Amino acid sequence: MKKELLIASALTASLGLANVAEAAANVSYSGSVLAGVTADDVGGADTGQTAVQSSELSFSIDQTTDSGIKWATSLETVNEGSAAANHGGLTLTFNGGSTLDLIEAGSALGGAIASIPAASGSQGITNISTNNSPTDLDWADSSDNVGFDWGSAADFGGVEGLTVGISAAFGNDTSVAGSSGAETTYSAGLTYVMDAGDTAVTIGAGMINATSDSSAALNDKSNSAAFSISAVTGNLTLGGGMSNGSGTYSKTTTDGELDDVSYAEAGASYVSGDMTMTISMVQGDASDSTALGTAGAGSDEHSSISGSIDYAVADGISATIGYTDVDNTNDGTLSTANSGSSWYVGATVSF
Helix, strand or coil: CEEEEEECHHHHHHCCCHHHCCCEEEEEEEEEEEEEEEEEEECCEEEEEEEEEEEEEEEEEEEECCCCCEEEEEEEEEECCCEEEEECCEEEECCCCCEEEECCCCCCCHHHCCCCCCCCCCCCCCCCCCCCCCCCCCCCCCCCCCEEEEECCCCHHHCCCEEEEEEEECCCCCCCCCCCCEEEEEEEEEEEEEEECCEEEEEEEEEEEEEECCCCCCCCCEEEEEEEEEEEECCEEEEEEEEEEEEEECCCCCCEEEEEEEEEEEEEEEEECCEEEEEEEEEEEEEECCCCCCCCCEEEEEEEEEEEEEEEEECCEEEEEEEEEEEEEECCEECHHHCEEEEEEEEEEEC
16 A cells, blocks of 8 residues: 555645644555456356456545544545446544544444455356345445444443444435335444454444334334354454344335345355465345335345455465355245356456
C-alpha cells in the first residue's frame, strides 16, 4: 500500500473543521486485479469454460483534528463487467478508542460476526430467482443509509477482550404499495476474545430488528439474532455460526413474507508455508410467500460445500484453485437447472 498527500481543504471546510482547513488529508490506496477461468456442471451438463475478470481500487482518506479525533472516509471503484463506485460514509475515532460511523454506517450485528474460514475463488452457480433462502449470517442486515453505528474501545466495562456496539437507522420516509422497506432499524452486538491455552477464541453475537414501512406486511422487514465463533491454534483456524428469524423479501413486483428463516455455516483453514487450504459449508432455509400479507409456506433451501487452495506466488500475487458443489431447492423441489458443481482456476495481483 502506498501513501500520498492530496489537498483536502474543500472536504475539511465542508465538515466545518477550521483547525485542519489548511492541512492535507492522508490518503492511502490499494487494489487488486483478478483473472481466471471457471466452468459449471449444472444438471449433469457441462456448460463450458468462462473467463472471469474483475478489478478493484480503493482510497482511504483520513485526518486528525487538534483535539485528537480522527475523521475518515473512503471511495471504492469496482469493475466486474461494468464499472461501479461506492462512496463511504464518515467514521470518527475518538481518543479512548471508540468509533462512530455516520451515513451508510452498517449495523452492530454485522460488526459482531467472528471471522469464519470460507473457501476462495470465483466459482459458483446462479440460484433461481424465486429461491429466497439466506446466503450469509447477516441476511437480516436491512437499514437506511441515514443512521449511526457506535463501537466501543477494547475491554469494555473493564472486561478484558470485550467490545460492544449499538446502531440505528431511521431515514426511510416513503412507502410504496406492494413493497416492504426498512422504516426504523435497531441493532446491538458484542465480541469477546479470549485465550484458551494455545488457542485464541473469538465469540460474536448480535441482534437486529428493522420495522417495515408497509402496513400490509405481516412481518417486520427483518428480525434476527446471530451467533458465531472462531478458534485459531497455530496454523489451523476453525469457525462456525448460525442465525434465524423472519422478515420480508424484495422482488420486481409485489414483495413477499419470509418465515422460519435459518442459516448455518462452518469452515476450516490450514496454512502450510505459502499454501492455504480451506474447506467450508453453508446451509440456508426459509419459507416464503408470493405477496405481503400471506404467511410464508413454500420451502426454499440453499446448501453448498466448497474447497480451495491458495498459493502465495510472490508478494502481492496469489494463485487459487477452487471447487463448489451446490444444491438449490425452490418450494420443496430441487432446481436441477440451478444445482451442480463449479470449479475455478485463477490468480490475483494486489497492490
